[in-house]
Amino acid sequence: MSELKDLSVSNILSCLALVEEFIPRQEKMPHYIPSENFNPHDILSLQDEAKRMMTFVGLQEYTPIVTLEKMEVNHAGSINLNADKEVFIDIDRELLKRKKAKNVILGVLAHEICHKLLFLHGLYMTENIKNEICTDLATLYVGFGELTLSGCKEVDTWKTEQRNPDGSKTITKHTVTYSTGYLTPESYEWAYILVAHSYGETNIERGEYDAKSELSSLSDFKSYTDEDVKNQFKEESWKLTEDTKIIGHLRLLLDQLQKELVPAYKQLDNRYKRIILGKGGVANHPIATQYAMTCPANKLNDVPEPAGLRKIRDEVKSLVKDLSGLNHETPNNQIRCPFCGRQSAQSSISLGVSIRKCKCGHIFCWDSRQRDVNSGNEETENIKNNHVKFKDRLKKLFRGNHE
Numbered sequence: 001m002s003e004l005k006d007l008s009v010s011n012i013l014s015c016l017a018l019v020e021e022f023i024p025r026q027e028k029m030p031h032y033i034p035s036e037n038f039n040p041h042d043i044l045s046l047q048d049e050a051k052r053m054m055t056f057v058g059l060q061e062y063t064p065i066v067t068l069e070k071m072e073v074n075h076a077g078s079i080n081l082n083a084d085k086e087v088f089i090d091i092d093r094e095l096l097k098r099k100k101a102k103n104v105i106l107g108v109l110a111h112e113i114c115h116k117l118l119f120l121h122g123l124y125m126t127e128n129i130k131n132e133i134c135t136d137l138a139t140l141y142v143g144f145g146e147l148t149l150s151g152c153k154e155v156d157t158w159k160t161e162q163r164n165p166d167g168s169k170t171i172t173k174h175t176v177t178y179s180t181g182y183l184t185p186e187s188y189e190w191a192y193i194l195v196a197h198s199y200g201e202t203n204i205e206r207g208e209y210d211a212k213s214e215l216s217s218l219s220d221f222k223s224y225t226d227e228d229v230k231n232q233f234k235e236e237s238w239k240l241t242e243d244t245k246i247i248g249h250l251r252l253l254l255d256q257l258q259k260e261l262v263p264a265y266k267q268l269d270n271r272y273k274r275i276i277l278g279k280g281g282v283a284n285h286p287i288a289t290q291y292a293m294t295c296p297a298n299k300l301n302d303v304p305e306p307a308g309l310r311k312i313r314d315e316v317k318s319l320v321k322d323l324s325g326l327n328h329e330t331p332n333n334q335i336r337c338p339f340c341g342r343q344s345a346q347s348s349i350s351l352g353v354s355i356r357k358c359k360c361g362h363i364f365c366w367d368s369r370q371r372d373v374n375s376g377n378e379e380t381e382n383i384k385n386n387h388v389k390f391k392d393r394l395k396k397l398f399r400g401n402h403e
Helices: 009-022 043-056 093-097 101-120 128-142 145-151 185-198 213-220 226-260 262-276 286-294 298-302 306-323 329-333 378-399
Strands: 063-069 077-079 086-092 153-163 169-179 353-357 363-367
Touching: 009 128, 009 185, 043 063, 043 086, 043 101, 063 093, 077 101, 086 093, 086 101, 093 101, 101 128, 101 145, 128 145, 128 185, 145 185, 226 262, 226 353, 226 363, 262 286
Parallel strands: 063 086
Antiparallel strands: 077 086, 153 169, 353 363
16 A cells, blocks of 8 residues: 555544444454464455454354455455445455465455444445545454454565676565555554553553554553543533633624614615616606605614724624623523534523533533622622623724724
């Protein structure tokens, strides 16, 4: 494969977490052990091994039909992804020429069978490279880790001897490295260690590659509780909840300002509609035309100029800072899903910080707490003053009366 991907620990965990969501975990870390007499050059042995591997991952109702074909460059295998019970797996016959053909073929089988497993469990990504990487890592998750690690890299060395005209010999050493899969061997190694840690097996030592420094923190892999997760989710969400409340306040004020523009819209509608849409236009409506063209629309004095709106855009960032700690009840007691926009009824609100699950399937954190602006200290007095002044300031901003 060209351009093998070297994944960070964070990327590996993210992908494995996705696999974990679709494929049930085992009580203990699974380890598939190939048949001792497996022979990749024997098609019957190849069929039997594929069947054993499919049964190992819970696909015992499916029948693999393995063929050895000449495949395109950088393609080691393929599999049909559908619900058929007969599973056609093609493997590049050129792989049989490798010195470690057994390891490579087992690794390819593991990858292709995991393609089928993920597909049947509903995990399939349209972006090909993401789907392949996820499948590669799934082999380590379901118990094919040793097969993937043994088959992902092969180094072949040999020597050639050439006799020189003077009778001496020149010996040349040749080295060719074969890679199978989409990730670097190091990435497979780290993923294997991560899966082992998730099962509490912290003494896994492969030894071939230096472990990433990021792995040093994994001694506490299983020490987290449900409450730890919820608390960290709330902690990482607090900025979002504060911003959402600010947006809620601002939306209320902007909605009110929008309503105040309605009379100006109505006045313009009354002045021009009969002329523009009425039969005969100006010719049949000379009085209305004279009125529209010579008498100013009083309500337009309340509409900001475009330059004023541009100034609003530049100044709104400083204005929203004053919303921190405002004690408007409506925004805090109306939960709006940040994913689909659905609002929750006020009666369903619980005080404090809560984790919400919307009907759209997403979760988010909501903070309905309100600052106490009646305690009398200097900070809360400032908040009260901001509370009183903010709406007037925003109105002035929209009216073009900038201080």
